[in-house]
Amino acid sequence: MKFRISNVVPAVVLFTGIASALSVHDSTSALKRETAKPRRVHSLLINPAGQPAVPSLKAATTAANAAGLNLDDIQGDILIGMKKMKELFYFFGIADVASFKTKLATDILPLITTTTQMLDNSTQPITLLNIAFSQRGLDALNVSDSLGDSDFFNGQFEDAQNLGDPGTTNWVPEFTGTGIHGVLLFASDTVVNINDAVSSLESAMGNSMTKVYSLSGAARPAPNAGHEHFGFLDGISNPPVNGFTPSPLAGQSNVSAGEILVGEDGDFGTRPDWAKGGSFLVFRQLKQLVPEVRTSFGARMVGRWKSGAPVELSPLFDDPVLGADRSRNNDFTFAETTDQSGCPFGAHIRKTRPRIDLGTDDTGRHIMRAGIPYGPEVSTDEATENTTSTERGLAFVSYQSTIGNGFKFLQQTWANSQFFAHGQGPDPIIGALAGAERDITGLDPTDTTKTTKLTTDFVVSRGGEYFFSPPLSAISGKLSI
Ligand code: N7H
Numbered sequence: 308m309k310f311r312i313s314n315v316v317p318a319v320v321l322f323t324g325i326a327s328a329l330s331v332h333d334s335t336s337a338l339k340r341e342t343a344k345p346r347r348v349h350s351l352l353i354n355p356a357g358q359p360a361v362p363s364l365k366a367a368t369t370a371a372n373a374a375g376l377n378l379d380d381i382q383g384d385i386l387i388g389m390k391k392m393k394e395l396f397y398f399f400g401i402a403d404v405a406s407f408k409t410k411l412a413t414d415i416l417p418l419i420t421t422t423t424q425m426l427d428n429s430t431q432p433i434t435l436l437n438i439a440f441s442q443r444g445l446d447a448l449n450v451s452d453s454l455g456d457s458d459f460f461n462g463q464f465e466d467a468q469n470l471g472d473p474g475t476t477n478w479v480p481e482f483t484g485t486g487i488h489g490v491l492l493f494a495s496d497t498v499v500n501i502n503d504a505v506s507s508l509e510s511a512m513g514n515s516m517t518k519v520y521s522l523s524g525a526a527r528p529a530p531n532a533g534h535e536h537f538g539f540l541d542g543i544s545n546p547p548v549n550g551f552t553p554s555p556l557a558g559q560s561n562v563s564a565g566e567i568l569v570g571e572d573g574d575f576g577t578r579p580d581w582a583k584g585g586s587f588l589v590f591r592q593l594k595q596l597v598p599e600v601r602t603s604f605g606a607r608m609v610g611r612w613k614s615g616a617p618v619e620l621s622p623l624f625d626d627p628v629l630g631a632d633r634s635r636n637n638d639f640t641f642a643e644t645t646d647q648s649g650c651p652f653g654a655h656i657r658k659t660r661p662r663i664d665l666g667t668d669d670t671g672r673h674i675m676r677a678g679i680p681y682g683p684e685v686s687t688d689e690a691t692e693n694t695t696s697t698e699r700g701l702a703f704v705s706y707q708s709t710i711g712n713g714f715k716f717l718q719q720t721w722a723n724s725q726f727f728a729h730g731q732g733p734d735p736i737i738g739a740l741a742g743a744e745r746d747i748t749g750l751d752p753t754d755t756t757k758t759t760k761l762t763t764d765f766v767v768s769r770g771g772e773y774f775f776s777p778p779l780s781a782i783s784g785k786l787s788i
Contacts, residue, residue: 347428347429347432347433349496350428350431351391351431351494351495351496352387352390352425353392353526353533355532356633357533357614357615357632357633357636358390358540358543358633359388359545359547359552360633361390361425363426363427364423364426364430367422367551367552369553370550370551370552370553371550371551373550374550374564374572375550375571375572376551376564376568376571376584377778378422378423379421379422379423380421380584380779380780381422381584381586381778382419382420382421382437382438382585382776382777382779383420383422383424383425383435383437384420384435384494384677384704384776385568385675385677385706385776386422386551386675387422387425387677388542388545388676389542389676389679390542391494391526392494392525392526393494393495393497393500393501393524393525394492394493394501394524394525394679394702395492395493395494395505395523395524396491396492396523396524396590396702397491397493398487398489398518398519398520398772399487399491400486400487400517400519401444401448401488401489402515402517404447404448404449406514406515407516408448408786408787408788409515410511410515411787412782412783412787414512415436415512415782416779416782416783416787418436418504419437419438419779419782420432420435420436433495434494434495434501434503434504435492435495436491436492436493437491437492437776438489438490438491438492438776439490439492439774440774440775440777441487441488441489441774442462442773443486443488444487444489444774445775452579452785453579454569454578454582454587454775455576455577455578456709456710457711458710458715458773459587459773459775462485462772463482463589463770463771463772463773464478464482464484464485464772466773467768467770468741469715470718470723470739471723471738471739471741472739472770473764477594477768477770478769478770479769481519482520482769482772487520487772488516490588490772491508493505498523498525522681522702523681524679524680524681524702525681526679526680528684534613535595535701536595536597536682536685536700536701537595537597537600537609537765538613540615541676543611543637544559544656545676546567546674546675547559547560547562548566548675549561549562549563549564549572549573550564556638558638558639559637560668560669562673566671566707566708566712566713567673567674567706567707568585568586569583569587569775570582570585571583571708573708574708575709581778581784581785582777583778584778585775585776586708586775587706587708587709587710587713587773587775588704588705588706588773588774588775588776589674589703589705589706589707589710589713589715590704590773590774591701591769591770592681592700592702592768592770592771593702593766594698594767595699595767596695596764596765596767597685597689597695597699598689598690598692598695599765604750604759606618606625607650607651607654607749607750607751608735608750609654609655610650610651610655610657612630614626614627614630614631616630617636617650617656618650618651618654619639619643619644619650620635620638620643620649622649622752623752640663640668641661641662641664642663647731647755651747651748651749652664652731652748653731653733653734653735653748654734655722655734655735655736658717658721658722658733658734659717659722659734660672661721672712672713672717672721673707673713674706674714675705675706676703676705677705677706678701678704678705679702680699680702681700681702682697683699684699685699700766700769703771706776718737718739721734722734722737722738722739723739723740731748731749732745732758733745735747735759735761736765736766737766739764739766742764745760746758746760746761747759747761
């Protein structure tokens with residue numbers, strides 16, 4: 308039977324949901340603390356200049372109705388992108404299957420945030436909650452249907468070599484086994500809100516699940532909100548999606564909903580009916596060696612300046628006005644220059660989305676990036692010594708309808724190898740050759756034929772897992788019965 312939330316769940320209902328989770332297991336004082344909280348008045352999302360805004364509820368609903376998308380059934384993190392203020396990734400194992408299934412329906416489902424709820428401050432919950440399962444998690448739940456994605460089926464640990472990781476010795480130990488059955492995503496504007504939601508849920512779930520590992524992320528403090536740890540504005544060019552984004556910005560065009568969402572128009576995989584509206588969630592903990600990057604070629608490595616201004620349009624200097632201008636900062640194709648005097652052929656944004664280099668942007672290789680930075684700002688000592696002493700990086704999240712067409716294709720086929728059209732070396736940001744030196748041309752604007760030898764990987768994989776973020780109807784149906 309298909310579960311469908313008939314209407315937007317108002318904040319007060321969600322709030323009651325959290326409170327009731329608390330009231331079952333917790334003291335009256337905790338309940339009072341919750342009831343004392345005001346309803347949300349500020350968005351839990353950041354909205355820095357330069358990043359596209361989230362569409363209005365009205366516009367998204369109109370687009371969704373026209374395309375047949377059910378935004379009440381699609382989990383709220385998938386189409387929103389890199390806009391969370393604080394986020395906790397809580398990786399769990401299922402300890403008692405029967406009890407977990409029951410509580411999945413009674414205690415988790417009412418708190419899951421839908422896409423519709425995320426589109427307006429007044430309907431956003433105090434803390435967003437989403438859930439996704441690994442193949443081991445589906446196995447534990449006795450779900451035997453194939454989701455039609457072999458990478459998901461095998462898990463990320465099996466894929467380390469294909470992704471260019473130098474083995475798994477740098478991996479967080481918890482990612483190297485098969486003990487992670489799922490991940491809970493908590494997002495809010497304060498850590499206190501997240502901690503409250505975590506303890507409520509932990510008490511509600513009792514011994515049915517165990518915490519295996521967690522990673523806490525946060526948008527960087529002002530004036531760097533929206534910028535990742537190397538300093539660059541991120542989340543500028545997530546793809547607009549048919550059925551969600553009413554009017555794409557200049558230089559962007561809508562991708563089929565089925566590039567991101569399973570079972571929707573443009574997804575060519577074979578999926579069970581209950582998976583429709585879900586998406587594969589790739590999680591990677593990517594450590595960044597920030598103090599070690601002492602290069603004036605940073606913008607040429609990324610293909611954008613720190614403000615977000617594209618190097619193709621402003622090759623010689625940063626142009627913050629262009630970077631902040633949503634109507635112009637994506638309006639380029641790489642045909643503006645034919646050599647590497649504009650954007651280097653191997654720059655990160657050109658490798659991961661070659662635009663007109665392939666003759667068309669309609670490659671079917673788009674991903675929705677929804678990660679967040681983790682770890683502290685660089686300390687004075689680290690800056691002085693040019694050495695990382697406390698880990699920081701990107702809690703990378705991407706959503707796609709097929710991992711092998713999305714994240715894995717971008718990492719393995721485009722970022723790690725020679726650029727198919729030009730042979731200028733791997734991606735200087737994320738390209739990985741199992742730890743081997745990377746030779747790249749185009750980084751020096753005064754001599755674009757010069758080869759730069761990168762002997763250090765400035766982004767180090769600490770591993771991760773492949774998950775499936777199911778539609779709410781599957782959480783209430785297939786997965787909990
Ligand atoms: Fe990237 N960076 O700060 O250098 N990325 N990325 N990424 N990335 C982008 O356009 C970065 C990673 C893509 O449509 C920007 O939104 C860092 C992985 C794609 O034009 C910046 C890490 C993969 C795009 C960064 C990292 C991708 C993109 C420009 C790891 C996939 C959009 C801002 C620590 C395998 C391209 C923007 C387009 C953009 C950075 C990881 C993919 C600044 C530091 C693993 C598809």
